[in-house]
Amino acid sequence: MMYKLNKKLSATIAMASLLALSACSNQEAATNSDEVITLRFSHFMTLNDSMNKEAFEPWARQVEEDSNGRIKVEIYPSATLSKPDVTYDAAAKGTIDIGVQPHGYTSGRFPVSQIAELPGVSESGEQLSCVLHTLYDDGVISNEYADTHLLFMMGSGPHGIHTVDTPIRTPADLKGMRIRRTSSVAADMLESVGAVTVGMPASDTYTSLQRGVIDGVSLPWQPIQAFRLDELVNSHTYIPFYNAAFVVTMNKDKYESLPDDLKKVIDDNSGAQMGIKASQIFDRVNAEVRQAAVDKGDTMVEIPDPLNDPAWKAPLEAGMQKYLSSVNVEGVDTQEVYEKAKAAGAACKV
Template identity: 60%
Template sequence: MSKKFKIGAMSLFIAIALGVSGCSSQSDQSAGNDITTLRFSHFWPATSATHKDIFEPWARKVEEESDGRLKVEIYPSATLSSADSTYESAANGTIDIGSQVQGYSNGRFPLTQIAELPGLSNSATQMNCMLQTLYDDGVISSEYEDTHLLFMMGTGPGGIHTIDNPIRKPEDLKGLRMRRPSAIAGDIIESAGGTPVGLPVTDLYTSLQRGVLDGLSLPWDAVGAFKLNELVNTHTNMPFYSSAILVTMNKDKYESLPDDLKKVIDDNSGKEMAAVAGKVFDGEDDKFMAEAKAKGDIMIDIPDPLSDPAWKGPLEAGTKKYLKDVEDLGLDAQTVYQKAKEASTVCES
């Protein structure tokens, strides 16, 4: 065999080898392009039931039903977006999916937050059903038009939790610095004589430790999830508000999906997911309340504050103020309030 022939044969072999390698690489890349990764941001810790029992199972179900073509990467503890800007991050595409408490963006969801008012909800299950109903019926859907809403969530009733300061009547709040989770709860705390302080939930532990706060208003699931039960020892179980929570997706990202993958997302959205979340939140409320009782914390129960002579005034004043503030924005607060009452009744059963 001539040297020239050997060189030509070797060149041909190398060319074929490179061609095969190139085809293989191109095929792998093409297969990779079929996988859509969705970045999901929220502020709860990775140890919380919200992360482990709501979001992680949701992500697994989406991945399984898409045959692996959708991959969900979850970023807990506000590592990808701050707790108060997650909705806007989903709207502008910084993240693909996000979950946020509406009350953290003060004034952004005024109609939705009407559902947080006293007397409308006594459990997370009822709250979730009520919120999802109001959205599905078009009562509050206009507030989410810049994203693709997946499902609504809501907490159980928010009580008052302090360190060595039993709150039995509104006057007991006077002079106390209380963290407010939303404008509604803040109005009620202020009406009762307390000083509402706006802080993200991730700062509450250190704020209690340092004496920046005397107490806070949160549902039991959040008290446990953020380990605040290690510090607070007196609890007023009084349903004077509930917090609305959203789970939403970037609209362009959703629209970019093929129809069969949109269906996977749709099949894991809406009332069924709202019901799942409600059961998780209610279970956590029961668990952490039981733990506080077991360690000997002081428990004060005011199950119907709107009928309680001491609390009726501040709660009604807070409600009227919030509805007026919404009306001053040119929105029909009274109609939405009436619709929320109707949804509350339907969702109670």
């Protein structure tokens, strides 16, 4: 009889212990669910840049709202948290949690992805974003982002050539001119037509133009206004010889440390849909800034199809082949990747 009572008592004690442990576990889970996780988001654009105001800040607010305040996104613009050319690596190493970087700011870091920036692939930021996500989803370029958790990729829209007092109508007009370029891809294109290329962040171009260090810039329209270059340049050549890509990515360990429901919040606000949405902002502002230059009376030159233009075709194709030949990634047929990029471009055409 005593044995049975002891057995019942032991069972009661065990049940009480389990309930206590369960209560503690539930309390701990509740505490963890109430914990606010801060994500540090770094980019080189200014606080008032249209991309910051219309893409990055709304993205941060949406993530905070969807997480019921359990995620807080702190945005650090103007390269205050990471330098423009090492932001991707800073995200990979965990110095920052989320970062935005043009692919071309670190030469050789995304050589296969940058094939999509070549002429003949896209004519808008939206189209390039679609191309990049298509190539990523198909496994063509995904290896280049394996050390981070990719959020989305954007296209800036075709780069033009913007100069002070010197209209660019033919390759001969560029001979010897010092032109700021975004990347090695753009450099190969510009050098093929005789320009002297100078690499520097967009944030340094104003003073360089002002001091005569450079004669012009290769940029889409949006940063011409964002970095106040419209105060200095007055001649613009629209020639879609290059379209810059941007990667927005997250530290992999930080992402993996999130509970599943918060991972879903990040995932639901990422991917091709977000990349295209952000790129549409680039495209809209590009059109607005271009119109402002027309209204100001700036000189406008249009070369909409340079690969079929007698003056531009041969040098640009030479520049393309130079870049494709320079990409030395094991197992990658660069010509095949270029053809896949063009096919994606046709499928993604807006």
